[in-house]
Amino acid sequence: MASKLLRAVVLGPPGSGKGTVCQRIAESFGLQHLSSGHFLRENIRAKSEVGVLAKQYLEQGLLVPDHVITSVMMMELEKKQSQHWLLDGFPRTLVQAEALDRICDLDLVINLNIPFETLKDRLSARWIHPASGRVYNMEFNPPDVHGIDDITGEPLIQREDDKPDAVAVRLRKYKEAAKPVIELYKSRGVLHSFSGTETNKIWPYVYTLVSSKVRPVHSKEAN
């Protein structure tokens, strides 16, 4: 199997399971999961310059300006140059995809196609552990203790932008912005789309696809 470092992206609307799928890929293949939304929320909590600027956009469910998120992600990617990585939530626009093009050639783009009604239901039941970005769902993967993170015992919160009004705006904006990004990756032959309403059914196909590029952490070969 090639020893080249994997450069992968997961695309999909809010609630499509990007975070869940990325978490599973990161665990199964030992690669870095880099979530743009998580970095922005960390900056907001730290009240950094980027955080202060980004806060108003996140609260309204709007995309942060391209130059802001691009500089955040370029800084993070620079730190991870020597590792396999997987991007979640970036690029979201053609301008961002072009910025990413300038620093790497993508090997794999996973595109999650999930029906709108399913997205709305999932987001209203989503809870997160803000410090780690761990994601729960009150039906799909509830925490052991209601409202509490399994690992740290700290409280879980619901994101402001998972409220119904913000969700509708986010889903509309996603469609507009993502179309040219999806077309770009399709034209390059790196796009792999998966449709369905259940992550558990999509996951085996994603696992097989990623296995064709990187060795699983727990495979016999890896031991």
Ligand SMILES: Nc1ncnc2c1ncn2[C@@H]1O[C@H](COP(=O)(O)OP(=O)(O)OP(=O)(O)O)[C@@H](O)[C@H]1O
């Ligand atoms: N690549 C990006 N470009 C612009 N804004 C972004 C980008 N990534 C994240 N954001 C901002 O951060 C918010 C949260 O991002 P995140 O990726 O966590 O959530 P989302 O995709 O909107 O929802 P979800 O986690 O449900 O997919 C977005 O609504 C947007 O305001």
Ligand SMILES: Nc1nc2c(ncn2[C@@H]2O[C@H](COP(=O)(O)OP(=O)(O)O)[C@@H](O)[C@H]2O)c(=O)[nH]1
């Ligand atoms: N009911 C259900 N919930 C899911 C499924 N897959 C993921 N979720 C939950 O749906 C919410 C959105 O998933 P997430 O991975 O955060 O998606 P993202 O917004 O694309 O990053 C989270 O609360 C997940 O736990 C699924 O197959 N069924």
